[in-house]
Amino acid sequence: MVIVVMGGYDDINYLDQVEVLDLENGSCDPDMAPLPYPRRFSLGLATTGGVRAPLDCGGIGDPDERQCYVYDERSDTWNADGGGDMVYQRGQGSASVELSSGVYWITGGPAV
16 A cells, blocks of 8 residues: 655645655655645545546645646656646645546535
8 A cells, every 4th residue: 555645734834745655565755746836734635547646636835725736657747737626725624535437526625
């Protein structure tokens, strides 16, 4: 099992770091490209249809808290092109699930 940890807060600043934790071998890879903007409380999920990739949406710290970014492993960059915009800002407390149709249902998260 692999967990991707994105963004956060260090009591002073919002963070843009991304780390990949591999629970099977106990390794941590901090070399994944940073997020486009430092943020905390963003919603992270993994796409499963087509190309499997981490997706990061909303959060506090991004100038446009409606934006979703998808990670492109080939270029090691986060792109807004594949992520799209949510209608409403999701500042914190959001949750998501992928429906069988391939649609991602993102709920909660007060606008900030």
